[in-house]
Amino acid sequence: MEKQKAHIDKNNTVIKIRGVEKSFADYDVLRGIDLDLYQGENLVVLGRSGTGKSVLIKLISGLLSTDAGTIEVLGNDVTTISQRALEDLRIRIGFSFQNSALYDSMTVRKNLEFPLVRNRKGITRAEINKDVESVLDAVGLSQTINQMPAELSGGQRKRIGIARTLILNPEIMLYDEPTAGLDPITCIEINELINEVQQRYHTSSIIITHDLTCAKMTGDRIAMLLDGQFQRVGTFDEVFATTDERVKPFFDYNFIQ
């Protein structure tokens, strides 16, 4: 399915990253990175395993703290923000985890209700049911509402994970390896879902992946993370129109061509 043209507002930067550094013990993962995410855009962050892609979105959501630099999300600097303000900001950011991170002890319905009832004070049972059914419909899994996460397939778990983030109507979506561990057909379905979310919910997204099919299908712009820095940023064709020996193998070893 061809990606529909997104309405990207380049005058409105929803995430602005400047000079961010992050180390673990003696290993410098991120070495002063700069990046902008524009309103309405799907930005794919590509890179090999262990290059700090997931660390980047954990820094954006405040799950990890930076060693240096600033990260401005919807006008708030998450490196200096108070805990209370961070909690409020997180409601506006959806985070889809690599392993879906569904709550094992709750049914799909309870998984979806959990963030909703805790963030929307005074919400009625009818409104909860409507929102739950609406997001389940959006991810095409209405029939799983009473199932436990253990009863779902990998692809279904990913979809429910995305639905759980959508239920709060986030302005920004962060996808951590959305197609990891899935078969090629399910991968394409998830990529289409990411594009549908962009169109239907008008979200701006950062998609962390090493899957070029995912990058090409979902990304309006690609940022290649190499050696702790963004080496190439542009459209898919721009990024791979290079003789850089660090970038070329990425393309050559995929079957996308």
Added chain:
Amino acid sequence: MDSVNNTTNPAPSRIKKTQNKLAAFFLMLHRIYAFVMRFFKEVFLPPYEFKEVIRQCYETGVRSFTLITLTGFIVGVIFTKQSRPSLTDFGATSWLPSLVSIAIMKALAPLVTALIAAGKVGSSIGAELGSMRVTEQIDAMEVSGTKPFKFLVCTRVIATTITIPLLATYVAFIALLGGYLNVSQNEGTTYSVFMDQAFEPLTFIDFWASLSKAIVFGFTIGIVGCYQGYNSTKGTEGVGKAANGAVVTAMFLVFIEEVLIVQIAGWFR
């Protein structure tokens, strides 16, 4: 060259290792202290997760009921049976109900309950939260603007602090019942006589100290299990370590607290 250095200079490396271990120990103590302080800071603030507290009370209390009943009964019967020969030597078997009740009420009931709960409830909390940590479920709660500490930790600690004293009281009753059945079978003592003799030597301070112990044990088992699970790392290996750490640390602390509370209760007598 390396081996020469190792053999000629072993002391600094040993000192360094000891220093590192000490530093790690004090760092852990500081983290536990910070965790306990965070509990007291968050437990009184809204939102209040009443439903989850009730669910956790069911998980920690009701689900331990069979094991606790069986253990309490056996403790009562065995303790009475083992104490009889010593009293028979002095012709003092009539003191058996008093001896059994003092031992059960003052020491055995809270201690046995706490040790069983540390093994069953503490390990279960450690493993459950540890598994939630390594599968990023706790992170998922955090990024969705909910308060995982409140939902996962506060509720479990409140539940163990409520249910373990209740279970300890129940164990005391069941163990006394076991003692009575043994005494009744051997000495033919009636129920009312047994109970009169059993409660005669006990004072209000004994009940208070026993209840206080059970409350402190319940809090300790909950907080240690949650601490180990909530701060679990290193994947599935970490989950096992969290469960194991929850049991070992809780049991160790329970014995220390037992000594301290007995000492404090002694000052009030």
